[in-house]
Amino acid sequence: xxxxxxxxxxxxxxxxxxxxxxxxxxxxxxxxxxxxxxxxxxxxxxxxxxxxxxxxxxxxxxxxxxxxxxxxxxxxxxxxxxxxxxxxxxxxxxxxxxxxxxxxxxxxxx
Amino acid sequence: xxxxxxxxxxxxxxxxxxxxxxxxxxxxxxxxxxxxxxxxxxxxxxxxxxxxxxxxxxxxxxxxxxxxxxxxxxxxxxxxxxxxxxxxxxxxxxxxxxxxxxxxxxxxxxxxxxxxx
Numbered sequence: 001x002x003x004x005x006x007x008x009x010x011x012x013x014x015x016x017x018x019x020x021x022x023x024x025x026x027x028x029x030x031x032x033x034x035x036x037x038x039x040x041x042x043x044x045x046x047x048x049x050x051x052x053x054x055x056x057x058x059x060x061x062x063x064x065x066x067x068x069x070x071x072x073x074x075x076x077x078x079x080x081x082x083x084x085x086x087x088x089x090x091x092x093x094x095x096x097x098x099x100x101x102x103x104x105x106x107x108x109x110x
Numbered sequence: 111x112x113x114x115x116x117x118x119x120x121x122x123x124x125x126x127x128x129x130x131x132x133x134x135x136x137x138x139x140x141x142x143x144x145x146x147x148x149x150x151x152x153x154x155x156x157x158x159x160x161x162x163x164x165x166x167x168x169x170x171x172x173x174x175x176x177x178x179x180x181x182x183x184x185x186x187x188x189x190x191x192x193x194x195x196x197x198x199x200x201x202x203x204x205x206x207x208x209x210x211x212x213x214x215x216x217x218x219x220x221x222x223x224x225x226x227x
Contacts, residue, residue, distance in 0.1 A: 001172065003154060036213035038155070045205055045220055046147075046155065051213035089155050093212045097169045099145070101155040 004029065004090055004102035011108040012080045020105045022073040022090030028100055030071035034093035037066060037075045041086045049088075050075060077107070085109045112136040114144075114206050114218035121224045127194045130221045132206030139187040140164040143209040146180060146191045148202040149220075160209065161189060196225045 005023040012018040022029065022037075029035055035053045038046035048057055050066035053073060063078045073092070077084055090102040117131040132144060145160040159170035161180040168180050179192045189206060204221045207214035 003156075032212075034212040038214070040155075045217040046207075046214070047217075048213055048215050051211070051215075057215065091155075091157075091213070097160070098171065099157045099212075101147070101157055104154040 001094060001098065001100050004092060004100055006088075006090060006102040006105045008103070009106045009108065011110055012077075013110045014080055014082065016080050017076060017078045018080060018107065019077075020075045020088055020090075020107070022075070022092075022102045024071050024073075024092055024100070026071060028092040028094040029068065029073050031095065032093045033068065035066070035068060035073040036091045037064075038089045038091065039084075039086045040089065046089065080109055082109050112208065112216045114208060114216055116204075116206060116218040116221045119222040119224070121226065122196050123227050124197055124225055126196050126225075127192060128196060128223055129190055129192045130204050130206075130223070132189045132191070132218050134187045134189070134208070137208075139182075139184060144180075144182070144189040145207045145209055145214060146178075147205045147207055147214070149205070150199070150202040153202075155205075158191070158204075163189065198225050201225045 010018050033053045037050040039049050040046045053068045054066040065076045067074050088105045094100045113135045115133045140163050143160050146158040161168045182189045206218040208216040
């Protein structure tokens with residue numbers, strides 16, 4: 001079970017929008033609308049930001065949104081803020097009650 | 111409030127076993143599965159496996175099959191993860207996480223495990 005593929009890094013200026021892609025296969029991302037996204041600051045545990053492709057847990061800013069097309073899911077951060085600088089990981093259900101994470105993306109706010 | 115509190119950092123020798131605990135509170139223990147995820151230094155999150163806290167059924171990543179065992183103690187609302195035949199590549203932070211539907215909504219604080227002779 002290979003990791004989902006994410007860009008190693010994405011950067012943007014405050015106020016800009018950025019999008020992080022997460023590419024899997026027809027066995028995971030492409031087969032289930034069960035992609036979630038996690039934000040991780042250095043030395044901290046991951047935090048759920050998006051679930052079921054595009055749903056936001058309560059308390060997560062509406063600047064964060066998710067989508068999916070085929071085998072690729074995406075996380076968009078609109079109106080980028082300094083506090084958004086972190087690592088982001090996608091995760092997909094992969095069938096037979098297994099899960100797979102992405103390779104991770106470092107977001108830098110310029 | 112929901113909390114998952116993990117046991118403290120450990121240093122183990124190659125070939126040894128480790129057992130990390132994850133004590134949960136703030137919700138009905140048997141209503142949610144608990145998963146284990148690890149992160150080697152500077153590396154990505156890696157899913158290891160999970161346990162159905164109600165009936166004890168487990169599922170493991172093929173990568174760890176045969177080396178990992180996840181158990182639970184319902185009376186203590188605690189989940190345990192044992193990893194055997196440790197090698198240096200197992201040096202990582204190990205996280206437990208509660209699963210809600212098909213996502214991980216609450217996480218433990220992480221347990222640093224160092225494998226070194």
